[in-house]
Amino acid sequence: MVHIFDCADVGATLVRTARAQGRPWSYLPARDTSQDGKELRGRLKRLGGVAGWTARRWSLTLPADFLHIHFGTRVDIATRWPQRPYIVHFHGTDIREFYNDPRQRPKIQWGADHAAAVVYSTPDLRKHAEPVRSDAVYLPNPVDWAELPEWTPAGPPRVVFASRWEDSKGGAEQLKVAAAIRDVTQGRVVLEGLDWGNMAEEARALGVRLVPKMPKAEYLRWMSGAHCVVGQSAGILAMSELQALSMGVPVVMNLGEGYYVDAPVLDGDGPEGLAAQALRALEDPLAVSAQANARAWVEKYHGPDAAVEKLAGIYRGVMAGR
Template identity: 30%
Template structure:
């Protein structure tokens, strides 16, 4: 359930918006917020045939995806939407081909994972969008050369759902919130877990299995791996742990780290994009496995520090990633585009 969002202010006209695709529930959260303000929002989900194939093999699915895009364009035209909000960079070409006014929302892998086939499509989608959002500060270097007016829009966090039910001091255990993959720095987290097995052998560490480092994690005596649960179970899983370990390579916070912080948990992660916010987030930033182990050990032995960090983190998420703030911005940008007016300047993140 999305947190309550204020009704639209004076001068805001009801809009018909099509949300295409959903990455990390961002479209769902924004759409729910817009609906609460009286706007009509419908969701469209591309089939994404072959999404899990190797990037060099994916082009063979092109004809099937083209047919899917044609069908999406037909359905969007039939809906007579004022604006289309597209999530995932290359999918912006649906808007370009359909001739719709569209906002393009970039999320990370859609830019970092580009290939010689998709990069021209991504560039075209970015250039033709009426406005471009990107979800983490590190993506600026990918987007701004093509669109200097692109804007960092923090991902909305449903702080009513992702909320602490118990204090972190009630649990002496750690949760690895990221995938066990190289791109997330799993080898650094693996080293931290090995060190913690020696230094704090009674500290339980849990994680979802999946990724190329799964076998190595499963072999550790202090790590328990679980099958993936429905997203609705995530708040409870986070709340059952006193410490959360996030990605250790990308340098930016994703939804996993932010949702854990909203749950009032201290989050140990590698974060080096402090300039992306007007107020740096209170992560425990760790550059390698030794750092992660040192910080986790200290937090495991200091329940009061876990509570202080958890309170500070949740308050920061409410200030910078609260749903109302994000919906305010999407609504203002959409209204300007529909009216043919310049997009208003963005507030400080």
């Protein structure tokens, strides 16, 4: 089994965990394009990079039984030699947004039609994935414990907005939550978020201090210093929210009805209710964290070992049906 491409390091976590269990899974992320360019040196770098990546794909695929392709727009890799049966893994934007683009839909639908199986990463995607492939299966995103820093809230009370400011993350509602927290704390709290998304400037105007996009390890350290994290307003626990919960940071957000069982988030009635929950967390974040015991919940529902076992069962079913 070869995992090709990735999204939010889900594939990397699955393969690393599987290999620790003795499973012979392999991993091939997208090619590094940072050295590509239009000048001669950049073009040569690109040619060498493509050749090296392709050779690696061949060496991994030839002995493999089948492929696990991450992200629905990248299924054309399944048509290239050496071909193998494959699984498609929807991660969000691919099936939620790109599938509605007439330029992308035929490729995504072709990939789902010809796949041995289809999985999707968050519960909100069910209504998008099942019309495309009726037997699509929910595979919860796994959290990699080893990459998480220790939660160390320090300094002035700080609330971090974990997601980018755009529609797919419920950006308009996030702005309302930011304004409500600013008002209820009377400016005594530092509000921080990413300088990312088409509504970022509106967040800045509300008093949110925006920080640049950053490498993953730095992003996790940034979240680990927060007294409270505000999750996205789209109603799902994406990787950022799961990582915050795993570190013990109190997470304020509302979840979609029926999406999760007893998730340890601080929910509230509208922006004002969420702001009140944020204020409660800020008053004693360590006590709120201890009461939530979120790490145990994440381990039960999003632990990497459980995710690998579920995926291995899907693989076994595919192999049995060949």
